Amino acid sequence: MRLEPVTAPTLARTLGYPALAIALTVILASGLSLLAGANPFATLGLIIKGAVGSKFALLETLNRATPLIFTGLAIAVAFKAKLWNIGAEAQLYAGAVVTVLLGTGAVGLPQPFFWVVMAGGAMLAGALVLLGPVLLKTRLGVDEVVTTLLMNFIVLLFVSYLLEGPMKDPMGMGWPKSAALLREARLPRIVPGLRLHWGFGLALVSAGVVWLIQTKTTLGYEIRAVGLNKEAARFAGISVSRVLVLTALLSGGLAALAGFSEVAGLKGNLTLDLSPGFGYTGIIVAMLALLHPLGVVVSALFVAGIFVGADSMSRAAGVPSYIADILLASALLLMVLAILLTRFRVVRG
Amino acid sequence: MTAIKTEAQDVLRLTNISKSFGATKANSDINFALKKGEVIALLGENGAGKTTLMNILFGHYTPDTGTVEAFGQMLPPGKPGAALAAGIGMVHQHFTLADNLTVEENILLGTEPLWKLGLGRAAARARIVQLSQDFGLAVHLAAKVGLLSVGERQRVEILKALYRDARVLILDEPTAVLTPQETDALFVTLRKAVALGLSVIFISHKLHEVMAIASRVLVLRHGRLVGEVAVADTDKHALAEMMVGAEVAPPEIAAAQIGAPILSLRAVSVVSQGTKGGLQDIDLQLKSGQITGLAGVSGNGQAALADLLSGLIVPDQGEVEIDGRAIAQWSPRIALSNGIARIPEDRHKTGAIADFTLTENVILESFKSAQFSRRGWMNKAEADRFARHVIDTYDVRCPGPATPIRLLSGGNMQKLILGRALEPGPKVILANQPVRGLDIGAVTYVQSRLIAARDAGAAVLLISEDLDEIMGLSDVIHVISEGRLSPGFARGSKSATELGIWMAGHGFAEDAA
Incomplete structure (x- = not known):
């Protein structure tokens, strides 16, 4: 069996395989809920209902999608340049730490500036966390997959130390958590009374900005050139290391915004469970979106909806919420396969 | 009694081979036979279909039509092991050797299960030494391949094929990387091989070498076999004409x-x-x-x-x-x-970005100039205009500036690169x-x-x-x-x-x- 490229894929081919992937994912999930002793149709219905079935559910999904949009964008930007940033988790926590440092009284500023300074500081921190690995890559050829992955553990353990030591909330009854952000440091809600904060708005704006950068600017052109063919880019006079460093700064900054938005918009303080793996899930989000920045918004909503819906379904139907992980994993694998099949044809022999 | 029959036997016969890739006919209706103890040259420009034909012979591609027969046995199409097992050995243009292993290990690799590689070495070594003497292939068996010269590596490749009992040797552009002396040594080896009853297919586009080593020449052009002549009955000029289809005017x-x-x-x-x-x-x-x-x-x-x-x-x-x-x-x-304008050697790897459009490729060296961007923002309209200008001026045949360059033929891709290089007036x-x-x-x-x-x-x-x-x-x-x-x-x-x-x-x- 071999793959031969399809030069001009038909519309049926472009849409058929992804549709098949979604259908297969649904069938797989149905089978699993049967195994768990529940009616598959009811399970799926409950997942959808839990994700978008009510105002509360929808807002919960949007809230959950917010950090995923940021980390998804971070990954999409980096992967576009073939910079394999697996460390969005670390960059997210770095952003969160700086948000807490600035937001708990280190500086005091009137409101719009306060948020700008916190977000800027967070982005800087996230960018710096990725700068080390990318310099190691451009200077010494060290594989960034390893270094960025390991940075996740280093940063998480460092945060753990901070929360047990210097940043520990003296009023926290001994729990490893930071002090709460000042009231004026908190991001306001988009609609008063509903649990959706302006972090979501910032995420949408970021996606638009990233899209503009990628399609309309020379930097975006360079990033795509380096990602598609490093050798030709270098030959044409593009400084590959400079482009990779700038890409890393942008990627790290975006991931850090997830930390900023979660702390300033949702939690109000920093704990070690701030992120249930948003940095890693961002990879799925970015891949499902084919690295397209506007697609990231859609796929982040989809992924968030499945998580939120599965949580709610689990409470109602008794099917373990782990089904969300399986759904996402199989959706990703099948979608990657489907996209391959839209571009290549399998030939026997 | 059967000696005469064996002598005339075709060791390899390709019948009605055709293969298309999309609209491109890489091979159409090719027939030829290779006799025992004969060197034939397969001559043709790059893109004439030589590589496709060899890939079919080796089962890497399945032909659309046609059959391959080796030593009277039909080879199953699309089975890469079959040709090797039938005694056909190929020396690729780009060697397939492991740099960090010795010559001996490279030759033995794949002939024995890995865990037996260490055993029975003495017999294997004796056979390699015998082969290298018979064929005039001097190599140092204990040397790491990574340290060898290109000519030596080629000798290792040939020994590798011979050790696997190849009766037919196919050499793909073997002299492209050799000095004239190494080429002479290679020819000595090939003549010895033929004298020992092997058959050789020599793929090349160098006319004088073809004249020097082959007894028959097959000329491929645009996927068709356009000529089959005995070297004695032709000359370089006639071959060149056959190869390119017309008198080559300087x-x-x-x-x-x-x-x-x-x-x-x-x-x-x-x-x-x-x-x-x-x-x-x-x-x-x-x-x-x-x-x-x-x-x-x-x-x-x-x-x-x-x-x-x-x-x-x-x-x-x-x-x-x-x-x-x-x-x-x-x-x-x-x-x-x-x-300084540059037209690079490898237009696919260095000269162009395959998934970029013609517009994106044509501004690759100048996108930061005031013409195509201002303060970091691209001027897409101007870039498209420039692309259309290059397409018209340099006769680039394409559906339009928004086409990915990978869909263009080599000639049109090269014309775009040429236009990109020449337009600034270097x-x-x-x-x-x-x-x-x-x-x-x-x-x-x-x-x-x-x-x-x-x-x-x-x-x-x-x-x-x-x-x-x-x-x-x-x-x-x-x-x-x-x-x-x-x-x-x-x-x-x-x-x-x-x-x-x-x-x-x-x-x-x-x-x-």
Whole structure:
């Protein structure tokens, strides 16, 4: 069996395989809920209902999608340049730490500036966390997959130390958590009374900005050139290391915004469970979106909806919420396969 | 009794082989047979279908129609192991050896289960030694392959095939990487092999080698077998005509109006890297209005010289001067801003970004200029306009500027790269194998554009392995051998044979050996 490229894929081919992937994912999930002793149709219905079935559910999904949009964008930007940033988790926590440092009284500023300074500081921190690995890559050829992955553990353990030591909330009854952000440091809600904060708005704006950068600017052109063919880019006079460093700064900054938005918009303080793996899930989000920045918004909503819906379904139907992980994993694998099949044809022999 | 029958037996027979890729017919209706103890040459330009045919023979591709028969047995289509098992061995142009293993290990690799590799070595070694004596393939069995010269590696590849009991040897462009002496040694080996009853298919586009080694020549053009002649009944001229389909007319070229030197290399040395040869103490002047040809067997420092002029590497010693000023800093961007246009050797890997559109590719070297961007924002409309201009001016056949360049044929891709390079009106043009793999129409077009640029006052450096191309176009010819550069020979002052002696490394001042 071999793959031969399809030069001009038909519309049926472009849409058929992804549709098949979604259908297969649904069938797989149905089978699993049967195994768990529940009616598959009811399970799926409950997942959808839990994700978008009510105002509360929808807002919960949007809230959950917010950090995923940021980390998804971070990954999409980096992967576009073939910079394999697996460390969005670390960059997210770095952003969160700086948000807490600035937001708990280190500086005091009137409101719009306060948020700008916190977000800027967070982005800087996230960018710096990725700068080390990318310099190691451009200077010494060290594989960034390893270094960025390991940075996740280093940063998480460092945060753990901070929360047990210097940043520990003296009023926290001994729990490893930071002090709460000042009231004026908190991001306001988009609609008063509903649990959706302006972090979501910032995420949408970021996606638009990233899209503009990628399609309309020379930097975006360079990033795509380096990602598609490093050798030709270098030959044409593009400084590959400079482009990779700038890409890393942008990627790290975006991931850090997830930390900023979660702390300033949702939690109000920093704990070690701030992120249930948003940095890693961002990879799925970015891949499902084919690295397209506007697609990231859609796929982040989809992924968030499945998580939120599965949580709610689990409470109602008794099917373990782990089904969300399986759904996402199989959706990703099948979608990657489907996209391959839209571009290549399998030939026997 | 059966001896006569065996002698006339075809060891390999290909019948009605056709293979298409999309609309391209890579092979159509090819028939030929190989006899025992015979060398046949498969001649054809790049893209003529030689590689596709060999891939079908080896089961890497399934033919659309047709069959392959070896030693009277039909080979199942699309089974890569079958040809090997039937006794057909292939020596690829790009060697398939493990650098970190010894010669002996490389030869044995895959013939024995891995856990038995250590056992029974003595017998295996004796057989390798015997083979290397029989065929005149001297190699040091304990040497690591990574340390061997290209010629030695090729000998290892041949031994590898022989050790696997190959009765048919297929050599794909075997001399492209060899010096003339190594080529001679290879021919001695091939003659021994034939004397021992093996058969050889020799794939090449070098006419004189084909005439020297083969008894029959098969000529492929555009996927068709257009000729099958005995070497005794033909000559180089007739073969060339068959290969390209028409009398190859040397391009019209007027006398050069040679001007001042624009780019000079002074005592430049570049240390060789890996398999890339370096440069030793080179002095070279590229003058306005002149085509300087660089002749030589590939791998003798051409890549280093091209990389140097492209701005990809800096000299380890010596200086690059442009318009009489020594260059302090050197990079592709600086080379471009000094008016050096580059046509790279590998248009797919270096010259273009396959998934970029024509527009995106045509501005690859100039997207930061005021014409195509302002303060970091791209001017897409202007880029498209420029792309359309290049497409029209350089006769790039394509659906439009928004087409990904990977969908273009090699010739059209090269025309776009040519347009990108020539449009800014460069002072120096580095043309590295500018017509390799192009069809004859594109060849003539690219060459005439280079001549026009030279007539307009550009200094052109033409690097090519094709001596005819060099001799036809160049006003002055330098020969490069093992990183050393010969003096410049004026057009017509040296014959191909005389240049060949230089290419073989003789005549250089420091040649003590």
